[in-house]
Amino acid sequence: MTAIKGIDERRLEKLVESFYARVRADDALGPIFNDAINDWPEHLEKLTAFWSSVMLTSGRYKGQPVPAHRKHGERITPELFERWLSLWNSTTAELMEPEAAAALQAKAARIAESLQLALFFKLPDVPPAKAAA
Numbered sequence: 001m002t003a004i005k006g007i008d009e010r011r012l013e014k015l016v017e018s019f020y021a022r023v024r025a026d027d028a029l030g031p032i033f034n035d036a037i038n039d040w041p042e043h044l045e046k047l048t049a050f051w052s053s054v055m056l057t058s059g060r061y062k063g064q065p066v067p068a069h070r071k072h073g074e075r076i077t078p079e080l081f082e083r084w085l086s087l088w089n090s091t092t093a094e095l096m097e098p099e100a101a102a103a104l105q106a107k108a109a110r111i112a113e114s115l116q117l118a119l120f121f122k123l124p125d126v127p128p129a130k131a132a133a
């Protein structure tokens with residue numbers, strides 16, 4: 001992947017820092033994160049590594065986002081995902097160059113979609129086939 005203009009480790013670190021400061025101050029999202037995370041510097045480092053892997057294909061992130069969110073499954077809703085994405089969109093628009101912001105927004109939307117499929121999607125129950133008379 002060719003690097004996107006305006007995205008490097010330093011800018012990702014600043015973006016992650018600023019985004020999670022807003023998340024923590026958000027009425028709906030804040031309590032979930034503040035309850036779950038004890039070591040914020042470590043979390044920010046992990047999330048910078050995550051975005052570095054996604055945007056710069058650095059391979060720095062080694063983790064499993066699905067089980068990490070499933071742990072908090074009873075508190076996470078589709079509405080919260082919308083809120084998370086709208087905060088991400090406004091933060092990236094404010095801090096990043098337009099092309100970089102657009103790429104970060106598109107990636108987040110796709111990852112949010114797949115996380116939501118993993119968390120919320122249940123196959124409908126299929127009734128058992130009727131035994132032949």
Ligand code: HEM
Nearest residue numbers: 032033036050063064065068072076080081084108111112
């Ligand atoms: C409603 C939206 C979301 C909520 C409430 C949420 C909440 C959380 C929480 C509480 C953790 C810490 C888990 C723990 O260690 O106990 C976490 C970790 C994480 N989140 Fe989210 N999240 C949301 C959306 C997203 C999205 C859209 C992304 C990616 C684009 C994302 C990426 C991550 C990553 C990479 C981790 C670290 C997982 C690990 O431990 O390796 N999250 N999230």
